[in-house]
Amino acid sequence: MSSKKDSELAKPAKTRFSRRGFLGGMGVGTGALGTGLLEREGEAAPAPANVSGPGAVPITLNINGKPMKLTVEPRVTLLDALRNHLDLTGAKRVCDRGACGACTVILNGKTVYSCDVLAIDAQGKDIQTIEGLGANNPVSAAFFNHDAQQCGYCTPGFVMACKGFLDHHPNPTMEDVKHGLGGNLCRCGTYMGVRQAVLEASKNMKGAKNG
């Protein structure tokens, strides 16, 4: 069955997590912490004294180019922050466990399941939601043209997954499309339309600026 692994396969090589690289990093140097990925992770982590919560804390999220202030408990997901606190309800809550893709948004240029990201961890990052795409964007237009929506509940997630996919793979084959969009589920069964919509969007987005 399609799973999150499929969208991992679709990532460009430079961002793909490689087991070989990880193991390679482990054995070299004065200790695992002194090399490669782990060192980078160590640098990115906040200093231990900087603890948030458990009560609500004020945060600022950069959403569709605008800073938005809200106060949330650290355990609140980006998805729930969008839907319950900011009234940005395009992203949908369906499984809440990173299995279906209905909550897909684009974080620093990569598609993520917003139910698997904490709102506080999304600070300082560029968050794109479907509300930022605009009424006449080429992806939504392609979905409309190929009847790639029925009840529509999975559609915002699919549209963002499509945009994120095409931002990294502007010239996909149909096989690429089937792999790249494997992280989104639809119960009404719009896949035939989605396949065609992604291909059409790829043609219309060629040469266009990210929008």
Place this chain on the structure above:
Amino acid sequence: MESRKVMGKPFKRLDGPLKSTGRAKYTSDLNLKGMLFAVYLTSPYAHARITSIDTSAAEKTPGVKSVYVISPAGTEIQWFGREVAAVAATSEEIARDAVRKIKVDYEVMPHLVKEADLSKAGSKGKAAGEKIVGDPDKAIQEAEVVSEGTYGIPMADHVCLEPHGCVIQWQGDQVQAWPSTQFVTGWAGSIAPNLKVPAANVKVKMDYIGGGFGSKFSPGAWAEVGAILSQKAGGAPVKIYLDRATEMAIAGHRPSDYGKIKIAGKKDGTITTFQADSWGSGGFPGGPQPPLPYCYANIPNQRINFVSIVTNQAGSQAWRAPNNQQASYLTCSAFEDFAAKANLDPLDVFLKNADYAPARPGPDHYRWQLQKAAELAEWKKLWKPRDQKSGTVRRGLGLGINLWQGGGHSCTARTTIHPDGSVLLEMATQDLGTGTRTVMVQVAAETLGLQIGQIKLVIGDNSLPPGGASGGSTTVGGVSSATRKSTMNALAKLFEVAAPSLGAQPDELEAVDGHIRVKGSPNKSMTWVAACKKIPPGEGKISETGANDQRNPMGLNSAGAGGAQIADVTVDMETGLVKINRFVAVQDCGLVVNPRLAESQIYGAIIMGISTALYEERIFDEQTGRMLNQDMEFYKLAGIKDIGDIVVHVDIRPENDKRGVIGLGEPPAVGICAAVGNAVANAIGVRVPNIPMSPMNVLNALEGRNA
């Protein structure tokens, strides 16, 4: 049929832009001022008595505005996931924390949560009366070929992406609700008696619904709980939706059916006898008996037995074509095994016995569809008998058939024509994603000689003229017929006010291409707007209703849709993995208002079917009574690359057009499990008895093991 300008054309779905830009608001999207969030406490036990329950800590939690005990001490819990209590608070996090503080003591009791093994049912199994037609014993004795097999199709969940629930507000004797429902009009009448308020005081609004598939006809227990939480919180609106785990456990499912089927007949493939001993469950209410033999019901000798099994699981809900997948699977699988036993091509067996199909749509209808499906699937070229397969990776083809009634449900539309030429169409109905909105507008535009952009449509509000429930594949037939009538009634009134200006009688007029003109004298015409300006100022506008009566459709809609489906699969004999190469569906549905949306419906039904055929199963643990896959990782839906190539042929022909609108939500959803199961049997040479065609089930069958 050919003269239509709007109906029959593949217009893009009118609410597509709102959905594809994320601006469509579902009731689960609502954020109202002062809205509270409700969270449930549910039973972790399938069968238990609650001996005590203490909500005091929850009630004292800051931010909690109401607590409601649904199952007080003394209640006997009869299924896993049963609602015990609910909390409404100013945030979801507070509500979840409060739920965790509720103390419940259970006295755990024995349960039954697996029904596939009939020998374990004991007193929980209730036999229906035996049905006998003809003389099955004699016919079996005299038969030249007898084939026997076991077949099973488990419970499956609807998995609506938008969970069940509503936003609801109860103040005094006024209730305002925004539910996720397949029946906007009926919602108020269902809940009003429970709340003891007049139904007229219950206002219901819903613009969009994220899936129903038969599970959202009634308000559900959660509507009442939400209302009570609202009332207890001083009338604040409450948002109450099931979380995914609870949704999977209790929001409804498709019942199971397991059976031993014996088919007897002649060497030439004629079937003379159908004998079935089957059993199944729909949870605590027991199991419904599927219609066996399916579709080919006039087999002359039959013996049918069924045992309904009560299990400690929440009750089933109507699934897209209730009981038909089960019946189709058991029947078509048995036919296929009979064909294999007789060394015949199953296509020939289905064709040969088509006279057993019901008069509506008729044996010739099925013959045409079977042949058409075979042509599109390249059956003659690709189908080989079971014993001619070799290699590790094997290909097979299999057949399934559909039968559904459809028709048009009773509903009323209102068409209003304004002096400025604008047109409003209204009905308290719902569009599940089936295209209801678009179909209604197309019918109105066709009737008035206008373009679809000139018709404004409002649905989803129970103060509008009454709609029907979106079920039984009766919506498109109902709404299109009612719209036709209301619009013709409004047009007749417009003809009355316009006729004098054209020097003609009202019945000599027609509406074509944005003009009102005299039939036969096209130069005697006026524009639509000019005609509308003739509406007398004292009347203000023309507003007429029109109703479809389900019992008397007057030729505008009818029932009885057949279909034939063929699955082309490849099976890996070592891993048991089944891949769909191609799935062919030939589907009739009478008069097709929008072929694009019709095709989408059929694709959707097939994809849902493929998902159930390959991946889906509610899995319960007999030891603990729990559901093991209340999520979407282990309750698996098909993804975009799991479905192969789907070829749909919508049977648009003049003779079908004459039947009026029939309805398409369910007919194509029926035969997929049968087609896939048969294709797998054809590929690997043995019958895999149970859906889903998972690697485990396939490998077990190959190794001669029972599941």
